[in-house]
Amino acid sequence: MRVLVAEDHAILARTIATGLRRQSMAVDLAASGDQAERMCLLAPYDVLILDRDLPVMTGDEVCRSLRALEDPPLILMLTAAGTLEDKVYGLEELGADDYLAKPFDFSELVARVRALSRRAPTPPSVVHRYAGISLDLARHEARVDDRAVELTPKEFAVLQVLVEARGEAVPHRELVRSVWDENLDPRTSAVRATVSRLRGKLGVPDLITADAGEGYRLCR
Template sequence: MRVLVAEDHRVLARTVAAGLRRQAMAVDVAHAGDQAERMCLLTAYDVLILDRDLPVMSGDEVCSRLRELVDPPRILMLTAAGELTDKVYGLTALGADDYLAKPFEFAELVARVRALSRRAPKPPPAVQCFGDITLDGTRREASVDGRPLELTPKEFAVLHLLLCAGGEPVPHDELVRTVWDEHLDPRTSAVRATVSRLRGKLGDPGLIAADKGAGYRLCD
């Protein structure tokens, strides 16, 4: 899942981003409204966590402008304006998909982000299987031939993306774009290293094939 956190409080933005990355999400950060809008025009984010009180361009304006897109991200307003009238205005007049007032519990934020991502068209099933591999996206659990796998967030996200592809190749660039974030140099060995560790944990290196020029895919 690709998430953009638009928050001008840099410590909070950094904390939220780090926490979401531990939940196997790819997270980018914007500190101003115009920057958030520009990033959403360039990248297909699943969810935008949007502060209403942003510099340069307010979160309200960002929300309204993004709603004009054919396929906008799901928008979760995360703001100190927590009165009922504020929530109603954000959800109706501005068109936000969800609204969470500060201060908030991080577990609730994660739950709301995941709920928003499930509203996207044709979401993958919660439990996915391919051969002996089973992945439960809701419980964040995976197993091979009934053996539980201890996966890092990045390994889990890579396996999830490969399962969604159903045996078709997933290009290297798509793995970088979906599992990592804008700061990863696509020339680094991060993807290759993560896939290598995942192969080892699956117990059979042949379960993930590398097709030169096409990417990685699961094998029966």
Template sequence: MRVLVAEDHHVLARTIATGLRRQSMAVDLVVSGDEAERMCLCTDYDVLILDRDLPVMSGDEVCRRLRELRDAPRILMLTAAAEVMDKVYGLELGADDYLAKPFDFAELVARVRALARRAPKPSPVVLRHEGITLDRARREVHVDARPVSLTPKEFAVLQLLLEARGAHVTHQDLVRTIWDEHMDPRTSAVRATVSRLRGKLGDPDAITADTGLGYRLHSAPGLLR
């Protein structure tokens, strides 16, 4: 899942970004409304966490403009204004959800995930492939009933491969979906993450890399499910 955080309070913005990255999300940060609009025009985000009180262009105006796009991200509006009419106004502008500051981080994560599930074809909560089981809600992975501890990036890569159901996932798709905008696509980060993931799954052939096509989960004929 890719998330854009538009928040001009630098400490809060970094706290949100760090927490979401620990939940296996790719997160970009901007501090002004015009930057938020520009980033959403250039990148396909699943969710935009939008502070209402942004410099240059207000969060209200960003929300209004993005709602004119065909493929706009889901918008979670953050604000210090907690009155009912403030919430109503924000939702009427086109926000998908509204969260007043201060907020509990666990609630923020739950709301972001709920917004992402509103996509046309949401991914199942539990994904399975042969002996691999990934529970998106509990952030747990088991291989043949054995618990496997993965880093957030390893978890996100495995989830994307499971969602592809044996189809190839390109290097570019992995970078775009899992790493933020500062990641150099020419680095070996994807290859290194896949290599560690193979080791933790206990099978060097669990993930195959096909030149020019990308990565996919290995499966014996008829066993992919």
């Protein structure tokens, strides 16, 4: 799940992002309303956690703007404006999908984000196949030579990128951009560690090869 946190309080934004990443979510940050709007136009976020009191462009303006999109992210307003009137206005007039007042319990925030993600339309079953691997994208199920393989969300996402490349090399930076979030240092060992675990779970050590200077590819 990819989440954008639009919050101008830097410490709170980093705290929320860290907690959501520990829940296996990819999280980006925006410190102003215009930045949040721009990022939502450039990337397909599943959920936008939106403060109403943002600089340059208010959260209210962002919400109205995104609601005009053909496929807007689900919006959770997270704000100090917590009266009943504020909540009704945010949900009914602005079109937010959910509303949570500050201060809040983090476990409730996680539960609400997950509940919103379940409200997204379920895509038709799409199965991608290559090199003996089949991936059911709707059910998040992976099989190798008809053997079920249990994968974490990150492992599944990495394998999906490689399967869709159909034997072409996928650069390290492209995997970082597609599977993690903009906060991840591209020099990190996270990709190598995930690919290493994938090799072990797939049971075919040479199925994923690393080409120096090019990236990772499926080779079978």
